Amino acid sequence: MPRMTMIEAIRDAMDVSMGRDDNVVVFGEDVGYFGGVFRCTAGLQQKYGTSRCFDAPISELGIVGTAIGMAAYGLRPCVEVQFADYVYPAYDQIVSEAARIRYRSAGQFTCPIVIRMPTGGGIFGGQTHSQSPEALFTHVSGLKVVVPSNPQDAKGLLISAIEDPDPVIFLEPKRLYNGPFDGHHDRPVTPWSKHELGDVAADHVTVPLGKAVTRREGSAVTILAYGTMVHVALAAAEDTGIDAEVIDLRTLVPLDLDAIVASVKKTGRCVVVHEATMTSGFGAELVSLVQEHCFYHLEAPVARVAGWDTPYPHAQEWDYFPGPARVGEALRVVMEA
Template sequence: MSGADEQGDVGTARPLNMIQALNEAMDICMARDPDIVVMGEDVGYFGGVFKATEGLQRKYGKTRVFDTPITECGIMGVAVGMAAYGLRPVPEIQFADYIYPALDQIVSEAARIRYRSAGEFIAPITVRSPFGGGIFGGQTHSQSPEGIFTHVAGLKTVVPSTPYDAKGLLIAAIEDNDPVIFFEPKRIYNGPFDGHYGRPVTPWAKHPAAMVPEGYYRISLGQAKVVRGGGDVTILCYGTMVHVVSAVVEDMKIDAEVIDLRTLVPLDIQAITASVQKTGRCVVVHEATRTSGFGAELSALVQERCFHALEAPVERVTGWDTPYPHSLEWAYFPGPVRIGEALKRVMKD
């Protein structure tokens, strides 16, 4: 359940923000494997809209780090062809909201090529994309579509919550022989907290999970991390919500076990069931809309596997079932009030 799977020659740890950690992961992978290429809108000379690929084109050249036209279906179509040919493409979709034109290429081609070809071809593609709200990006720059991809057999879905995890998980994703959707919570690119939750902005430099070792290490996909141990209630979360939940638990002084899932597919079911069987209570928190969100799958899994241990119904705290409300962004997010109410409900008996 620790999730650590370090390999290689790691060096001194130093504080990085998530963007720097992601950049370093791509840099290390490209230096180790000449078949890795980075592609997407503005990822080359400009270094990406959030600067996650800054400097990579200067270091590796325009044939390995290159800009593409504004056509997500084209980006993914080329990536699938490259992968079938033997390369390991790392396409960036500039915002997760733009990924929908590429769905057919991702779902019908990348996710199925291993099975359709009886293993003759694989799709070692890592699709990086900033997702979620928190930067006042409006309806077309703030969505959380992870539930769409966790539904598709053949895809893996990863959501890091810290710079340390971002680097180790991205290296593991790039080295994986199956397609990985790697969603990056852009709200915490530069720091884990914000004033809306009763705290000043805290830069990653002051957070222990921002201490990122130099050099190569990886975190195996499918291993959750116990962020905070506890005995009264299990809270399942990922991405930005890990930090929101941790702040709420600290404020409420609850003996809660906070589990950062880190990868949604493959899912660390063993870590989840072990925790819920210990605590007897479970709350699921995610930013995406409630109906058919990944929280519904988590709730069903907990009920199926831990029914006799449960002391209360599983609670979900999520975004609202509405198109993303730009002007009411902060009311949309699961925050201290709604998370606190859910915790009180499951712990009242």
């Protein structure tokens, strides 16, 4: 299998999907001629023409609203919001229209759109280029929410999202875009194969939405993570020597509750890790589900490790991130409880 960065894998997913289905269209700010600010769509306009890959005005509301209309008429738009931080003008369209159109029309209309967004920190982008807003979308019935942690999953999940009959929010951790990340460093390291995450299947390949995967087997404690924090969790488990099982959720909605429950019942302990701020973050939902379904198997309270409850601090970016040291401390506290 070819080796790809996450950017290349995402581009390949769109290329494969556009080649298989003429109804798939790709657009957004700087997406066409320039190929996107992160180059995820580079070459697609040259290959498929300006009617299927094109630039949009600087209007997130307009981009998403146009995509919803296209989807209602049978197209499958895969649109890019340049940074997740820019999605808020489009939030009303996503919540009030995209998420509800199937139900409001009793299935007469559907909304098969994908909204791709670079998310999280890692590029010293400060408050307006580093947010992790996944909880704003997991709360909305009718949306699916995906967060890949590696190139293979990024490609397979994106193709599945494009082929899905309903709207999908596809959050791409920009810290993982240009190369591997071993959980310890503020820049890519080599190779992806450190955790066997680097090879990407050629041509058409799908990863089902709603299926988590175990990245590290363990029996002492379960770590639930997604996106960049999967790599941090793996590093923390190695650093502490604790026999931790690391579950990569991959999709937050639909959530693989069976995989979570099976792991926590086996280990009896759980640590939840995410990059977004802690208060009302998706980790709270995970803690609630673990408490509800695994109460009689828990040997200690469930712990959360998350970003600070503060606007994103540019100068302290690598302290804001939950790193291996903070996750490791949570593991030790849970093990000693």
